[in-house]
Amino acid sequence: MDNSSLGLLGDANTSLQIELQSCTTLRNQVSRISLYAFLSVGIVCTVVGNFLVVLSIAYFKQLQSPTNSFVMSLAVADCLVGLIVMPYSMIRTVEGCWYFGVLFCKLHSSLDVMLCTASIFHLSCIAFDRYYAVCNPLVYSLKMSRSRVALLIVVCWAVPMLISFGPIMLDLHVAGVDILLPKDVCVFLVNRIYAVMASMVAFYLPMAVMLIAYWKIFKAAKRQARQISAMESQMAAGVGKDSSKKQRHRNTMKRERKAAKTLGIIMGVFLIFWMPFFTVNIVDPFIEYSTEVVVWDIFLWLGYINSSLNPFLYGFFNRSFRRAFLMFIGCRVCLPGSSPGMELSHTKERGK
Template sequence: HMPFSCTTMRNQFSRIFLYSFFTIGIVSTVVGNFLVVLSIAYFKQLQSPTNCFVMSLAVADCFVGLVVMPYSMIRTVEGCWYFGSLFCKLHSSLDVMLCTASIFHLSCIAFDRFYAVCNPLIYSLKMSQSRVALLITICWAVPMLISFGPIMLDLHIAGVDILIPEDLCVFLVSRIYAVMASLVAFYLPMAIMLVAYWKIFKAAKRQALQISAMESQMAAGVGKDSSKKRRHRITMRRERKAAKTLGIIMGVFLIFWMPFFTLNIVDPFIGYTTEVVVWDIFLWLGYINSSLNPFLYGFFNRSFRRAFLIVQSLHCALCKLILYISHRSCLS
């Protein structure tokens, strides 16, 4: 169903509730991703090839929270677009570019982890600084090409004869653009992630079985080498945790982005009859992925957690110092 004019249907209570809910999501997206960027930039021990991808991912997700989500929030709650048709194109371009860049980074992290776990001997060779820089450049350049070019030149709506009023910002796409952009932005990175994580899972399982066999052999002995047994048990537990983490990462990615990109392909073939509320729900599910990425890629890591605690304690100390100085100046 395509509305022909802008109408604000929501009552005051639902508007306040939605604004509060979305604002919490925006703040957590910006703060969480900024913490990741700050931690990697500040702490030398976090500056690894993998964390270069994590840092670039956090920059993309932080921009999603800063420049895309606030305007999408107003559009979703009010049902209207107050910022003109040119800014609508710019907003749509930034939306497509930053969300695609975020997804590309996720597939690069999966690719990097695959080499680290499955081919550790050639990892440093394959993931040199120049190669990491090249992959990060691709993660930003390709999304820019599939977003700004087609959208600003109206190529994404070639052959679509639906007139959109000035006070609406609806992202309509032609069948060709819907299929091509969804394949590049989601389905191809998803395939890379699925293959990489499946291979990592199999490698982790194989290692766990080997460790288990070694433990059985040791147990058959006279109970010596207990420290070795304990080390192997810790390794096995770590492998199990890593496999579980991979499952969570992949599951979250699919749950939050699959509905939007499936609908994105289907909608042009069913005459653009999808209700706006369905689009909004699926789009905000995708945005939520940007707010969860710092937790999945940062907070699961012990070094990151330690860095976050240090950053928070420094922030608290700074706040106390500012309060103390302001209190002293008030007294004087």
């Protein structure tokens, strides 16, 4: 989501309007080129990384699961952030001006809010999915049927669209804000009501869902760890004909715990990178839009970085995704012996 500081209001809004009469580029040529290079790398990583996630899940049958349906839809949202939101935000951040007109400013702000909110919603759905997989495995297939997963994905896109395009295109988000902006400045002003309501829906409620889900998963994982330890003791002593069944159950619980750990780390990264933005987003209208522009830019791009990190987290913690990524990067999917149904879990990597 984009926002920008309006500086100190002073005694009246007129002083603010004078400050924003024209946009000027304060950075020198070297710093502008450096910023363009740095932010462009982030954009490329966001697009390529998330595109690899989409390709991997679409191609390999082993990766096509209810959880990965959410992961794939999340990757689509994050990829779109990199394709159609971040490039224009980069130009605005570096140049300090908006060159694309008032209408496109509204459209860009709407897409920004929608896609970033959709990304956050998908993370909460993934946490919800993992909760049932780890804590209630016997009812998981019933609770996470294909139709229910599809419905949740639709919600992940529909609700963000409602809280973005409707209020922004109709100017409801600036109702009561008596500030006029020049055409070459794209500032996402919000009134107090919209700031609180949108932040609650887009961030704080999904965050609460994730925290509750992962707390219950953490407790279940500790309980399962004790069960695994007991099974290992039994198997070491020689359990008899049921040992293979217990080995499969042990491996299943280990996989679920590892998946929960991975997604817990993803959530931790999400909190670190998005919490500063949404905190300031609520506070800023109540302190007369006095947050410095550099603070907004830093917090905004921290949120964007979250969209680029998820694919790397999958690749680092998930062996199947790691191998799928390497196969696409090395064009090995075109070689003889490669097929959508191939096994991705068996690799030559050790200790992982």
